[in-house]
Amino acid sequence: MPLHLRILNDVEKRILSGEWPPGHRIPFEHELTVQYGCSRMTVNKALTDLVKKGLIERRRKAGTHVSFPHVQFAVMEIHDLRREVQALGLPYRYEIVSLKPRRARREDNARLDLAAGASVLEIVCDHFAGDRPFCHEERLINLAAVPEAAKETFEEGPPGTWLLGKVPWSSAEHRIRAEAAKAKIASALSIPTGSACLVVERTTHYSGLQITHVIFTYPGDRHELVAQFAHG
Amino acid sequence: MPLHLRILNDVEKRILSGEWPPGHRIPFEHELTVQYGCSRMTVNKALTDLVKKGLIERRRKAGTHVSFPHVQFAVMEIHDLRREVQALGLPYRYEIVSLKPRRARREDNARLDLAAGASVLEIVCDHFAGDRPFCHEERLINLAAVPEAAKETFEEGPPGTWLLGKVPWSSAEHRIRAEAAKAKIASALSIPTGSACLVVERTTHYSGLQITHVIFTYPGDRHELVAQFAHG
DNA sequence: TAGTGGTCTAGACCACACA
């Protein structure tokens, strides 16, 4: 293990164990260089990384102190569907149910904020883990933002994967809720109508433009989102 | 602005704009030292930080490449229930339904990893927004970790709030899923049995010890979790 | 003013992966 990681872990351990409580001043860089018999750069790297982790705060002259807990955020990993399924040890497969370029309608405004008559691509897609339906996807792509999607058949990968590779990286908002399965979705997922489903709704932006809106519906008893607390 | 941040931002901008798409090889460290007229350490710091951000991947000999995004890190703020309700402009109220110190049973192991016979405090609690049930809470507190909870009546605030004030540095894991309301929960939330509910399960640790496990059940149609996307 | 962290240099050696 690199020395800077050893220093980082040692300090982190003392903070998390409560040995160095919030507000505690931790040793100066020059003290740690003596303790570890290394150069200041190495100590500095470790402490700088701990600042990024939010565990410590540093001020010139005043020294380095253990942070007081601020607002905590849960960090949730949202995986690519293929990876999610393969992580379960099951073969991944998807089916494009429908693929329609069309004009934006009024009711689309709840999903994408588009001018009336703008071109969108509407995609419905089912994802499978083995033979079992895993997730139902309903997507709108803003063709003004991603014109090359119009020619795409999504035979080489599902729309989400294709978009991630094609479109510049973006910001997004997720809304997560529970919903009773409507007949159409129940049939797609082979579950009874009215079953509890986990719905993840995502709007993706890039440089002020809305790229895509997608609704993922998972059978509620077969899918969990996991989030870790992070110290902010 | 420090040079290493300028380098980081320059590279990040090219990746986010799509100029350097996923898979693209970015200049070698020694090329960037020439471009920026600086030492390798400075370039290395910038690129190492980009690895931590998940934007690039580096392999010896092969060089540095823009990552293919496989994971999205969505950052979710976990709200205090009182704040959540008051944000809706409704008066907040809670009721302790039951409060039982008891010995850990075998079936508790799915919630807290305790020795058989360990002392736990079992709390059931309902949260209201106005007159409407907002959330049903079922909690176990590990009394070995938080002995002072044994005497607490939770009259001054719900258990979650009390714990936040007592146990400063906690890490936690959240599991989010959809579930059909069982009879008991349906009655607590005044919804039909079998309704889709959003379930947030949280295990909280402190210095390696499990502090508490809690299951929050929300009526699915009345509650949404919102998470902001971050790159991965 | 003095002490701390922030940044940077111009080297160096090593581990690893690809040829």
Add this chain to the structure above:
DNA sequence: GTGTGGTCTAGACCACTAT
């Protein structure tokens, strides 16, 4: 072998800020 990144050094100068 050869070229890349991973790590580290022993300095240096500067910026900030507590005293």
